Amino acid sequence: MDAHRDRFRDPRGRLTDFAGFDVLVVCPRCGGCAVSRPLPGDAPALVRPRRLTCPGCGRTASWGAGGDGPHRGGVVVGGDVDPHFRLPLWLRDSCCGGHxxxxxxxxxxxxxxxxxxxxxxxxxxxxxxxxxxMLEKLPTWMKTAKNRDELGRTLRRLRATLP
Known part of the structure; x- marks a missing residue:
C-alpha cells in the first residue's frame, strides 16, 4: 500500500458490530448498488428488521418481523453475502490468488x-x-505482509465503488 501506517491497535470489534450500519448489496433486479438498512428499534442491530432499497430501480423488500423477503428469520453471518437477504455484497473483489x-x-x-x-x-x-x-478471525492470506500491497489496491478499488 502507498501509505503504510506505523501502528494499528485492534479495537476488538466483531463483524456483527457493523450490522447497525447500512449493508451494501447487489440489487437482485438491476445489478446496481442496493442498501439493506436496519429499521429503528430496541433489538440488537443484527436481528432488527431491515429494509432493502435500490435507488437505481426502486426495488424494495423487507426482512424480519413479518417481512416479505425470501429469507424471513435466520441470519447467516460470514462470506461475501449479506446476512439478512443473502444477496451478494456490493463491496467484494477477487484478490491474492483468487480469494x-x-x-x-x-x-x-x-x-x-x-x-x-x-x-x-x-x-x-x-x-x-x-x-x-473480527481481525483475529481474518484468514491468513489477509494477515500476511507479502499480500499488503495487493490488499491495499483491492481495498482502494472497493472504496471507489462506494455510492
Missing part, C-alpha cells in the same frame, strides 16, 4: 484498510473472558 475480499459497508472497509496498511498490528486490550475479534 474474495469483501466488506459490508464503508465503516467495515475503514477498519480493514487501517489494519492492512499498518506495519505493526497490536492485539488491543482483552477483557476477562474476552471474545475473539
Amino acid at each position: 474474495v475480499l469483501w466488506a459490508w459497508n464503508a465503516e467495515h472497509l475503514d477498519v480493514l484498510e487501517d489494519y492492512v496498511a499498518a506495519r505493526r498490528r497490536e492485539r488491543g486490550t482483552v477483557a476477562a473472558g474476552g471474545r475473539t475479534s
Whole structure:
C-alpha cells in the first residue's frame, strides 16, 4: 500500500458490530448498488428488521418481523453475502490468488484498510473472558505482509465503488 501506517491497535470489534450500519448489496433486479438498512428499534442491530432499497430501480423488500423477503428469520453471518437477504455484497473483489475480499459497508472497509496498511498490528486490550475479534478471525492470506500491497489496491478499488 502507498501509505503504510506505523501502528494499528485492534479495537476488538466483531463483524456483527457493523450490522447497525447500512449493508451494501447487489440489487437482485438491476445489478446496481442496493442498501439493506436496519429499521429503528430496541433489538440488537443484527436481528432488527431491515429494509432493502435500490435507488437505481426502486426495488424494495423487507426482512424480519413479518417481512416479505425470501429469507424471513435466520441470519447467516460470514462470506461475501449479506446476512439478512443473502444477496451478494456490493463491496467484494477477487484478490491474492483468487480469494474474495469483501466488506459490508464503508465503516467495515475503514477498519480493514487501517489494519492492512499498518506495519505493526497490536492485539488491543482483552477483557476477562474476552471474545475473539473480527481481525483475529481474518484468514491468513489477509494477515500476511507479502499480500499488503495487493490488499491495499483491492481495498482502494472497493472504496471507489462506494455510492
